[in-house]
Amino acid sequence: MTKKDHILECAEELFAENGYDGTSVRALAQKAGVNIAMISYYFGSKEELFANLVEYRVSVLRERIQGIQKVDASSMEKMERLIDVYVDRIFSQFRFHRILHRQISLQRRSELNELIIQVLMKNVDEVRKLINEGIESGEFRKIDADLLIVTLTGTVSQLTLSSALSSRIMGVETEGCYFKDDQVTDRIKVYMKDLVSQLLLK
Amino acid sequence: MTKKDHILECAEELFAENGYDGTSVRALAQKAGVNIAMISYYFGSKEELFANLVEYRVSVLRERIQGIQKVDASSMEKMERLIDVYVDRIFSQFRFHRILHRQISLQRRSELNELIIQVLMKNVDEVRKLINEGIESGEFRKIDADLLIVTLTGTVSQLTLSSALSSRIMGVETEGCYFKDDQVTDRIKVYMKDLVSQLLLK
DNA sequence: GTTTAATTTAAACGTTTGTTTAATTTTGCC
DNA sequence: GGCAAAATTAAACAAACGTTTAAATTAAAC
Numbered sequence: 001m002t003k004k005d006h007i008l009e010c011a012e013e014l015f016a017e018n019g020y021d022g023t024s025v026r027a028l029a030q031k032a033g034v035n036i037a038m039i040s041y042y043f044g045s046k047e048e049l050f051a052n053l054v055e056y057r058v059s060v061l062r063e064r065i066q067g068i069q070k071v072d073a074s075s076m077e078k079m080e081r082l083i084d085v086y087v088d089r090i091f092s093q094f095r096f097h098r099i100l101h102r103q104i105s106l107q108r109r110s111e112l113n114e115l116i117i118q119v120l121m122k123n124v125d126e127v128r129k130l131i132n133e134g135i136e137s138g139e140f141r142k143i144d145a146d147l148l149i150v151t152l153t154g155t156v157s158q159l160t161l162s163s164a165l166s167s168r169i170m171g172v173e174t175e176g177c178y179f180k181d182d183q184v185t186d187r188i189k190v191y192m193k194d195l196v197s198q199l200l201l202k
Numbered sequence: 203m204t205k206k207d208h209i210l211e212c213a214e215e216l217f218a219e220n221g222y223d224g225t226s227v228r229a230l231a232q233k234a235g236v237n238i239a240m241i242s243y244y245f246g247s248k249e250e251l252f253a254n255l256v257e258y259r260v261s262v263l264r265e266r267i268q269g270i271q272k273v274d275a276s277s278m279e280k281m282e283r284l285i286d287v288y289v290d291r292i293f294s295q296f297r298f299h300r301i302l303h304r305q306i307s308l309q310r311r312s313e314l315n316e317l318i319i320q321v322l323m324k325n326v327d328e329v330r331k332l333i334n335e336g337i338e339s340g341e342f343r344k345i346d347a348d349l350l351i352v353t354l355t356g357t358v359s360q361l362t363l364s365s366a367l368s369s370r371i372m373g374v375e376t377e378g379c380y381f382k383d384d385q386v387t388d389r390i391k392v393y394m395k396d397l398v399s400q401l402l403l404k
Numbered sequence: 405g406t407t408t409a410a411t412t413t414a415a416a417c418g419t420t421t422g423t424t425t426a427a428t429t430t431t432g433c434c
Numbered sequence: 435g436g437c438a439a440a441a442t443t444a445a446a447c448a449a450a451c452g453t454t455t456a457a458a459t460t461a462a463a464c
Binding site (some may be wrong): 104 | 218219220221222223224300303304306307308309310311315319322323326345346348349351352353355356357358359360361363364365366367368370371372373389390392393396397400401
Binding site for chain 4 (some may be wrong): 024025026036037039040045046
């Protein structure tokens with residue numbers, strides 16, 4: 001891992017903990033064990049570092065979902081596979097996911113936010129296609145596919161973003177974080193698969 | 203409205219837009235049209251102002267839900283009423299809701315975060331009681347009530363927090379914000395009622 | 405081994421931050 | 435009207451911010 005990547009990893013951790021504005025360049029340099037000038041040297045500015053972090057992570061975002069589409073299976077089987085992939089992926093990159101959604105939760109419109117939304121919408125379109133195919137083939141009942149996507153992403157986002165609250169709701173102790181507890185992630189997957197089958201199957 | 207309240211309203215707006223760390227005391231004073239020293243004069247510090255804002259808003263949080271419990275109705279009717287109340291309430295205070303969840307999405311544990319979670323958990327407990335009563339009476343099928351709550355709050359949070367994304371998903375133009383569009387809120391309520399009935403009824 | 409470029413450093417840059425001061429104006433009360 | 439309390443002001447505070455500089459060190463190339 002290059003030093004540049006190391007700085008990005010540290011930035012990811014600090015941004016997730018304290019937010020973008022709450023993280024100073026000095027604190028980042030100290031955590032990464034580099035001189036403060038190295039941030040400007042590598043990235044130009046703090047904001048460019050952030051943009052770099054987004055690009056650093058989103059490149060793998062879409063491929064997984066597209067992989068599901070290609071498999072020859074029923075729409076419900078695809079949906080279940082989607083849930084496995086989605087939950088695993090978000091949970092394994094929960095820090096980045098947290099930063100991403102904290103950023104777009106700011107109302108101010110920036111180019112960075114536009115970029116983030118564009119990337120996420122590509123994934124949304126993939127999922128919507130999957131749901132609508134199920135509806136058109138008659139396998140699924142008619143449902144507001146848009147809002148179902150909001151529910152699926154919203155549920156997972158709630159679990160990752162507000163983990164301090166969610167762990168209390170679920171009654172699981174969160175030494176470290178529950179994302180890495182297989183028992184908990186299984187519980188979430190089982191629940192979400194039950195959710196989509198109840199909502200989609202006739 | 204007192205001047206103090208006026209400052210809190212302005213703070214709510216700025217915090218929702220730029221985040222807590224992203225909002226300077228000077229910018230707040232300017233928006234509120236008061237001298238910068240008035241913030242310290244009224245609240246002591248920026249952080250105390252934030253705590254004051256939380257208390258300013260959460261006092262009405264619980265009463266509405268508790269009101270539903272007292273009505274003599276079926277569990278499903280209560281759930282539907284809950285959705286109406288919850289969606290209306292969050293949407294009417296979407297700025298505050300945004301600030302609240304942005305705050306607890308920070309991993310650092312502060313007394314303020316503990317306070318927020320405690321308040322929110324009281325509401326969670328009310329809803330869980332409602333669901334579990336329906337299950338015990340046999341009206342509802344057995345379901346992971348904890349995660350259903352995560353889904354309900356997560357869906358609404360996704361709609362309010364990431365409104366720029368959600369509006370794109372739903373395909374609604376968001377001149378101003380869609381929270382005030384009755385047609386959209388109705389669509390959301392209809393969807394959520396369908397969701398709970400599909401998930402809870404046998 | 406010398407030279408050139410890349411990397412790293414300590415120090416300082418000018419702003420902006422949250423907060424405080426001390427003087428001034430406004431308000432309410434007798 | 436006079437007086438004490440409350441409200442408001444402009445100015446300044448030290449500290450922290452993101453960024454830049456120019457010198458020192460390391461690495462690579464010939």
